Amino acid sequence: MTKTHYEILGVLPNASADEIRVAYRMRVREVHPDSSVGKSADASQRMAEISKAWEVLQDPVLRAQYDRLLIVGSPVAETRYEPPVFIERGTFPWRMVGSLTGIGIAVVLLINILSDPATPSGPDGLISGGSCVVIDANQLANEVPCDQQHYGVTRTLVGFDMTCPTDTEPYRDRQGMGIACVDPA
Numbered sequence: 001m002t003k004t005h006y007e008i009l010g011v012l013p014n015a016s017a018d019e020i021r022v023a024y025r026m027r028v029r030e031v032h033p034d035s036s037v038g039k040s041a042d043a044s045q046r047m048a049e050i051s052k053a054w055e056v057l058q059d060p061v062l063r064a065q066y067d068r069l070l071i072v073g074s075p076v077a078e079t080r081y082e083p084p085v086f087i088e089r090g091t092f093p094w095r096m097v098g099s100l101t102g103i104g105i106a107v108v109l110l111i112n113i114l115s116d117p118a119t120p121s122g123p124d125g126l127i128s129g130g131s132c133v134v135i136d137a138n139q140l141a142n143e144v145p146c147d148q149q150h151y152g153v154t155r156t157l158v159g160f161d162m163t164c165p166t167d168t169e170p171y172r173d174r175q176g177m178g179i180a181c182v183d184p185a
Contacts, residue, residue, distance in 0.1 A: 003049075004070060005052070005053035005056050005057050005066065006053075006057070008027070008049050008050060008053040009023040009024055009027055009050065009053050009054070009057065010023050010026075010027065011023045013067065013070070017058070017060075020054075020057050020058065021058070024050065024053070024054040024057075024058075027050045028047070028050060031043050031046045031047050031050060032047070033047075123143040123144055123145055124143070125143055125174075125175065126143070126175065126177070127141055127143050127154050127157055127173050127174075127175075127177065127180050128154065128157060129154060129155060129156050129157070130153060130154065131143045131153070131154045131180075132144055132145065132146040132148075132150040132152075132153055132154075133150060133151055133152060133153070133154055133171070133180060133182055134149075134150050134151050135151050135171055135182075136174070139171060139172065140171065140172050140173070140174040141154070141171040141172065141173055141174060141180040141182060142174045150185060151182065151184065151185065152169070152182040152183050152184040152185045153182065153183050153185065154180045154181065154182055154183075155168050155181045155182070155183050156181050157173065157177060157178045157179070157180055157181070158178055158179050158181060159178050159179070160178060160179060162178075162179070164179060164181035165181060167183075168181040168182055168183055169181070169182050169184060170182075
């Protein structure tokens with residue numbers, strides 16, 4: 001007849017978790033291959049039995065299931081007891097992602113509705129197509145707001161090695177970014 005897990009560890013079925021832990025450690029020390037007693041031929045078999053008993057009795061859920069099997073009294077169930085393995089396939093949290101996406105879109109729309117319309121900013125000093133410019137004494141193009149008096153509007157900014165279209169006037173950019181091709185006003 002096979003021994004119960006309680007008999008393998010040498011504790012009573014009503015033993016506390018601390019008593020089971022202490023008994024497990026004592027049995028492992030006795031049977032461990034590094035100890036003098038552990039050199040016997042069946043040491044690995046006993047070590048496996050002790051480990052299996054500890055695995056079941058240290059977990060309250062597995063211990064309760066094991067105790068129910070002992071009450072039934074089926075020796076086959078005792079020897080073949082395997083803790084249940086619960087495998088649950090992971091699922092992608094579509095609802096959460098959809099909810100967060102919807103909330104994010106709603107927040108962006110609400111902020112857009114409640115905010116003031118964007119006002120065009122003044123000149124940033126970088127000439128680009130559509131910038132209003134004045135020409136200074138050094139024949140350099142400087143960007144100015146278009147509502148002020150200005151010499152003309154930049155059609156495009158080209159590199160120093162390129163030429164402007166024939167119907168525009170070339171002026172060097174004040175910041176040295178290239179040649180501003182200006183349509184005079």
